[in-house]
Amino acid sequence: MTTVIELEEIKSLLKNVDVVTAMSEGFVQYSNGNTVVPPVGELLFDNPPGDVHIKYGYIKKDDFYVIKIASGFYENKNLGLPSSQGIMLLFNQKTGQTVAVLLDEGYLTDVRTAAAGAVAAKYFAPKNIEGIGILGTGIQAKMQLQYLQKTKPCKSVWVWGRTAENVLRFKEEMGDKFDIHIAESALDVTQNCNLIVTTTPSELALITADNIRPGTHITAVGSDTSEKQELDGSVLKKANIVVADSIPQSKSRGEIYQAVSNGFITEDKIMELGNAIQNSDLQRTSEEQITVVDLTGVAVQDIMITTAVYEKYKEENA
């Protein structure tokens, strides 16, 4: 009997799921070589333009395997629909039976990405957060801010966006819970904040090494292709610690790919998040260090969150 879970129920279940711990465990499993994750499948459309990615895999000796279908159809906004769509599928690893269908419409991808930001901050952000800086004003900008409260709570926020309209909307939506400052520039963010998350689809660097305060931690979320870039290579060069969620993926996409291919750093500088989580020597060791965690998104995150939501569903419907 296959369980079908609708978006509203997924949101309700998530309230009682510790997604940050689940992500942390997932990164450890990944770095320890306990996951099987084949290459991503892709389906492209021209008119209207759209792309579909099929990510799938499993943790060895686990109960399930997971398939995620996630798409981006960027003209959806003209129809009043979110550009991201998707579904998560959970199967029995021993029989192939379809265990659960999570009709999440892309929501779980947003959550697992935000929760990874909270994991990065937990191990690399400084003890005292003076201000959280957010580049970007979209769904991920808001969710990163919310999830950071679970590991590095701070109400003082500087936000920068590409249009005044977007920034004002961000302030309106988040202003109840946070003290939101509208930043005039990325420099305004780096001067006031020592925990920064970048969430834009920019292809031009927004932050350079000169602007960063000692002790700053940056989690780079926006760049997940070979073209996108939010941090100048000088930032990764200046950083004391540079971490990838996936070293293999960092060879072809994200900030690390940009910094290495432009000669700012070499690959031996890069650590993998799941290794650092297990070894406090690899984490931040002083309040003065500059740290960068580059998140490009790993299928183990999808495996972990889908499994966690389903386990919670079973528990609540036992």
Place this chain on the structure above:
Amino acid sequence: MTTVIELEEIKSLLKNVDVVTAMSEGFVQYSNGNTVVPPVGELLFDNPPGDVHIKYGYIKKDDFYVIKIASGFYENKNLGLPSSQGIMLLFNQKTGQTVAVLLDEGYLTDVRTAAAGAVAAKYFAPKNIEGIGILGTGIQAKMQLQYLQKTKPCKSVWVWGRTAENVLRFKEEMGDKFDIHIAESALDVTQNCNLIVTTTPSELALITADNIRPGTHITAVGSDTSEKQELDGSVLKKANIVVADSIPQSKSRGEIYQAVSNGFITEDKIMELGNAIQNSDLQRTSEEQITVVDLTGVAVQDIMITTAVYEKYKEENA
């Protein structure tokens, strides 16, 4: 709003779906280059052994794209479960929204494969069927026999299987509607039948050219990998017409792959089913010709059957 359709409802809807015509149209779209079908995704398991295949694609300018997950866990029989499991997913080609989830447990794959056999027989089997020969006794053996009635009806059947027990069970289950003869050997089948379907997972040829009567049509269904083979290369050499459901796939799997790589025939002998459907000059033109259609399974079949079942659901629930 995503529609979820359970197996029992799928079976009920299929009674009013013309799957044979849908397959025929699908093969035409495929051969005319109107489909987009990326390489199949694969996920493998060791303990217990299992394989998962993810097939996906779309027909250009259609409303939907389709993803099929199909698995084989061969120790399932010890648990009283079918080894084949699976699910079919239908998405909006213009927005990416999840339109329908068909919890078919692999059943639609069985149906679309059987319906392709009926298409092959329609265009290539002789006018007068004296006996239908079936090699194999499993689900596909039974379904091929049933679907052949839609295009080349014949009640006189010779069945051959690897064990007496399997053959007797086949006779018991199908004996009500058909006059079932138990064949002592594959030779017994070829001597009595001029429409033969092979459905076994054999890796050794079961039929050689010497044994085939003039005018015989063979649809080869069992061999869909580079190892499996039911027809000796001499059969394809002797045949007047050799047809592949997919010429690209026939270069790496199935009977045609075997016959070409063992030097019995050259690639220029092969026609594609979707081309032959559109051109009667490429179909059987005399009662004496020997014809072979090699079916390895094409994603367009999954696209067609999933769409057809969903369209019927919409019609009946309008």
